[in-house]
Amino acid sequence: xxxxxxxxxxxxxxxxxxxxxxxxxxxxxxxxxxxxxxxxxxxxxxxxxxxxxxxxxxxxxxxxxxxxxxxxxxxxxxxxxxxxxxxxxxxxxxxxxxxxxxxxxxxxxxxxxxxxxxxxxxxxxxxxxxxxxxxxxxxxxxxxxxxxxxxxxxxxxxxxxxxxxxxxxxxxxxxxxxxxxxxxxxxxxxxxxxxxxxxxxxxxxxxxxxxxxxxxxxxxxxxxxxxxxxxxxxxxxxxxxxxxxxxxxxxxxxxxxxxxxxxxxxxxxxxxxxxxxxxxxxxxxxxxxxxxxxxxxxxxxxxxxxx
Amino acid sequence: xxxxxxxxxxxxxxxxxxxxxxxxxxxxxxxxxxxxxxxxxxxxxxxxxxxxxxxxxxxxxxxxxxxxxxxxxxxxxxxxxxxxxxxxxxxxxxxxxxxxxxxxxxxxxxxxxxxxxxxxxxxxxxxxxxxxxxxxxxxxxxxxxxxxxxxxxxxxxxxxxxxxxxxxxxxxxxxxxxxxxxxxxxxxxxxxxxxxxxxxxxxxxxxxxxxxxxxxxxxxxxxxxxxxxxxxxxxxxxxxxxxxxxxxxxxxxxxxxxxxxxxxxxxxxxxxxxxxxxxxxxxxx
Numbered sequence: 001x002x003x004x005x006x007x008x009x010x011x012x013x014x015x016x017x018x019x020x021x022x023x024x025x026x027x028x029x030x031x032x033x034x035x036x037x038x039x040x041x042x043x044x045x046x047x048x049x050x051x052x053x054x055x056x057x058x059x060x061x062x063x064x065x066x067x068x069x070x071x072x073x074x075x076x077x078x079x080x081x082x083x084x085x086x087x088x089x090x091x092x093x094x095x096x097x098x099x100x101x102x103x104x105x106x107x108x109x110x111x112x113x114x115x116x117x118x119x120x121x122x123x124x125x126x127x128x129x130x131x132x133x134x135x136x137x138x139x140x141x142x143x144x145x146x147x148x149x150x151x152x153x154x155x156x157x158x159x160x161x162x163x164x165x166x167x168x169x170x171x172x173x174x175x176x177x178x179x180x181x182x183x184x185x186x187x188x189x190x191x192x193x194x195x196x197x198x199x200x201x202x203x204x205x206x207x208x209x210x211x212x213x214x215x216x217x218x219x220x221x222x223x224x225x226x227x228x229x230x231x232x233x234x235x236x237x238x239x240x241x242x243x244x245x246x247x248x249x250x251x252x253x254x255x256x257x258x259x260x261x262x263x264x265x266x267x268x269x270x271x272x273x274x275x276x277x278x279x280x281x282x283x284x285x286x287x288x289x290x291x292x293x294x295x296x297x298x299x300x301x302x303x304x305x306x307x
Numbered sequence: 308x309x310x311x312x313x314x315x316x317x318x319x320x321x322x323x324x325x326x327x328x329x330x331x332x333x334x335x336x337x338x339x340x341x342x343x344x345x346x347x348x349x350x351x352x353x354x355x356x357x358x359x360x361x362x363x364x365x366x367x368x369x370x371x372x373x374x375x376x377x378x379x380x381x382x383x384x385x386x387x388x389x390x391x392x393x394x395x396x397x398x399x400x401x402x403x404x405x406x407x408x409x410x411x412x413x414x415x416x417x418x419x420x421x422x423x424x425x426x427x428x429x430x431x432x433x434x435x436x437x438x439x440x441x442x443x444x445x446x447x448x449x450x451x452x453x454x455x456x457x458x459x460x461x462x463x464x465x466x467x468x469x470x471x472x473x474x475x476x477x478x479x480x481x482x483x484x485x486x487x488x489x490x491x492x493x494x495x496x497x498x499x500x501x502x503x504x505x506x507x508x509x510x511x512x513x514x515x516x517x518x519x520x521x522x523x524x525x526x527x528x529x530x531x532x533x534x535x536x537x538x539x540x541x542x543x544x545x546x547x548x549x550x551x552x553x554x555x556x557x558x559x560x561x562x563x564x565x566x567x568x569x570x571x572x573x574x575x576x577x578x579x580x581x582x583x584x585x586x587x588x589x590x591x592x
Contacts, residue, residue, distance in 0.1 A: 015591075052411045055591040076413040086404040088316065090323035102312040103412035131323070147408060 004063070005030045005155050005186035006051065011060035012210075013046050020046040022210035023060065028203075033177055033187040035197040035204035035218075037293075039301055043210035044190050045083060048157055051188075052080055065155055076104055079148035083159040083190075085140050089133035093124055093143050096132060097150060104151045111150075118146035123172065137164035145173065155186045162196055174200055198293045206300045214300050218293070228266065232259040233284040234276060241279050248272050309414040313422025314429070321392060321430055330388040334438050337384060341377050342445045348373060349450045367542050370452035374442070375537055381438040382464050382533055386495070389431045389472035394487045396423050397479040397587060406592050416588045424476060424580060431468050435461065456539045463536035463569070467529050470576045471495065474527070477583040480590065494527045502530035509562035517562055524564065528572040531564035538563050 006028035013021040021043040028034045038044050049055040051062060053070045067074040087096060094115060101111040119125045122142035132140060141164040148156055158177075162170045170193075177200045180187050191197050197204055198218065206214045230249075237259065245252050248268040249261035263269070269286060276283050321327040348354075354369060355362030397420070400406040409419060439461050446452050454460070471491065478487040505520020524531035 049592070054407060054410055056589070072413045072415070075411065078411070080408065080411045082404060082407040084404050087408065088320065088405055090320060095319070099312060099316055100408060100412065103309055103409065103414050105309065105413065144408075 003030060004028060005032075006034075006062070006064055006188065008051070008062040009060055011047070011050055011062050012058050013043070013050060013055060014058045020210060021050070021057075024050075024207070024210065024212060026205060026212055026215075028186060028188060031181070031184045031186055032202040033181050033189060033200055035201035036188065036190040036207065037194070037197060037204055037297060037301075038207035042207050042301075044207060045159065047207070047210075048159055048188070048190060052078070052157060076151060077154045079151060079153035079156040081141075081144045081148040081156075081158045081161055083163070085144040085164070087132055087140065087144065087147075089135075090131060092129050092131050093119065093135075094128040096143060097146055100147050101150045106151060114150055114152075118149055119143075121149075121176065122146045138166060138169050141165055142169065142172075145176065149176075149180075153185060155188065156180065157188045157190075159190045160192065161189070162191065162193060170196065194293045194297060204293070206297065208301050216296065228263055229289045230261045230263055230269065231255075231285070231287045231289060232261065232276070233257060234259065235282045235284075237276075237281050238279075241276065241281060244275065244279075245272065309412075310418045310422040310425070313409075313414070313419055314426040317396075317423050317426025318430070321426075326388075326392055327430070327434075330384070330434060331437070334381075334384060334434070334441070337380060338438070338441045338445065341380070341442070342449070345373060345377070345445060346449050366450070367452065370446065370450045371454075371542055374446050374452065374454055375541070377442050377446070378439075378460075378464070378537065378540070379533070381435070381442055382467070382536075385431060385435045385438065385464070385468045386471050386529070388434055389427060389468050390475045390488070390491050392430065393423075393427050393472045393475040394479055394491065395484045396427075397476065397583075398482060398484045398487055399479075401590070401592055402483065410592050417584045420476070420480070420580075420584045420587050424473065424583070427472050427476070428469050431472060432465060435465050435468060439464075454540050455542055460536045460540035463532055463539065466569075466572060466576075467532035467536070470532070470572055470579075471527075471529055473576050473579040473583070477579040477586070480583045480587040495529060498523050498527040498530040501526075502534060505562045520562065524568060525571070528564075528568055528575055531568045532572050534562075535564045535566075535568060 004027050006026060008024050008026045011021060011024040012019070024043070024047050036044055036047070046055060050057045051064060051069070053075065057069070062069045064071070065074050065077060091099065097115045097118065098111060101114060106114070116125070119128055122145055124139060124142055124146070127135070127139065132143065135143065141161065145158070145161060148158065158173075162173050165173065174196070177187055177189070181202075187200075189197065189201060201218050203215060203217050205212050206216070242252060242254075242259065245259075245261060248271070249263055251260075251262040253260050261272075263272075266288060269288065273283060273286055349370070355365055397406075400409070406419075410416060439457075443454060443457065446454070474494070475487060475491045478490050482490065501520045501523020503520075504523070505517050508514070508516025508518075508520060
């Protein structure tokens with residue numbers, strides 16, 4: 001079994017005189033939930049389309065689940081929810097899933113079981129016999145998600161899977177992604193909702209002008225060696241005690257009831273807390289301020305629009 | 308089988324989007340109109356009665372003439388139905404994005420094209436069979452006229468309709484629905500005018516003018532195939548008349564397309580189907 005679910009090397013796509021993807025080099029590990037972030041026009045959708053074989057790359061190579069791009073046997077192990085989730089809306093929900101399952105060449109019994117299971121999972125079981133044109137945007141996205149999971153794929157591409165969903169629907173998608181991860185499925189998630197990515201993904205790639213500019217591990221977003229601010233809520237802080245904090249903190253200031261410190265090493269936190277307690281301060285909380293994904297996004301990608 | 312899944316999808320679409328129903332209603336409306344017209348022609352235009360052999364000859368000529376006209380209308384309705392459903396199929400699915408969930412499945416793109424083609428071919432077949440049976444029934448029940456060589460003739464018309472559908476599919480693999488419609492309609496018009504020019508050339512025995520018609524038939528052999536079909540379904544007397552340059556139907560079958568045109572049509576159809584697959588396989592979706 002290859003260790004990477006997705007491996008691309010300088011994948012490039014040009015449309016006439018427009019370079020949509022300059023050179024995508026990326027490695028997604030088996031079984032991880034991988035976020036794909038970038039401003040509008042950064043080439044995210046074109047990149048996904050190249051990986052799925054909808055668009056042929058101008059140059060570069062890629063392997064999915066160990067096979068080169070366009071391999072049909074590999075496609076049988078992949079699922080895809082497209083961004084605009086436009087489906088044949090004259091089909092009934094059950095028919096839609098059955099027909100797509102047949103395109104996977106799934107055995108009739110297994111398919112019947114999967115369709116029922118998935119309609120149940122996405123909360124559409126009562127709408128099995130309803131034509132898709134009667135569905136709301138959110139329902140369409142749900143049935144599209146069910147479609148992407150029909151074949152119990154090893155690799156799923158979800159392009160903006162929550163764009164049409166309300167908070168309940170978003171929660172559902174999050175739970176589904178968590179279950180997929182538990183089953184060892186690799187999930188490639190393209191989303192504009194940074195909070196979504198922050199909650200669900202293991203790692204995230206930032207792309208700009210069709211190139212990966214950074215890949216970050218979301219579990220350790222505090223970059224090593226970089227300054228982190230810490231908010232301390234405590235009473236009984238004397239000016240002496242505060243002055244004494246300078247041995248760990250580069251900058252110390254009072255922000256309302258909170259004391260804000262800037263430290264360079266997280267390892268200083270236990271020592272620092274002991275110091276406060278030993279000097280008689282009542283400590284309620286010591287919270288390192290994680291860099292939010294939004295801050296990181298803006299820092300990496302910049303604020304200028306890439307259209 | 309994946310190809311047949313796509314075919315089933317094509318059927319379901321025709322049924323659910325009421326395309327089949329609209330075509331059927333239009334077809335029935337035509338048949339009712341035709342039956343009414345044919346009834347009055349048969350009963351109120353002073354045609355000689357049955358009985359005498361000579362009057363039977365005249366009757367057959369007249370009925371053959373009007374049946375031929377009906378066949379042309381049926382032919383046109385079937386072509387229009389086939390072209391309308393196939394013009395939007397690839398172009399429309401690419402435009403709306405519905406193709407994305409299909410094309411990312413393990414199906415070959417060729418299976419998608421062939422599955423659709425087969426679906427349309429069967430739809431066209433069912434529609435033509437329905438319309439032609441209706442026409443034959445009307446003509447027979449009103450005038451006791453039965454068309455000669457009907458199976459060969461219908462087979463040729465079916466071939467012609469499938470050929471135009473295939474051309475439409477090929478255009479639809481590359482161009483938008485609207486452009487596809489424009490191209491196919493334009494080519495059909497060209498073949499129609501070309502066929503007309505060819506007949507006029509034949510009347511005046513001008514080979515140059517006939518050649519213009521033949522060239523137009525090479526661009527799209529639809530009209531030539533219809534004329535061959537109409538010729539096959541003409542009584543032997545009508546065929547003899549055509550041979551000496553007398554028109555034997557409203558579609559003026561004088562210059563009879565040679566059987567080679569049928570071979571050419573088959574070649575044309577295969578090339579168009581090949582183009583549809585080839586272009587669709589290489590296209591970014």
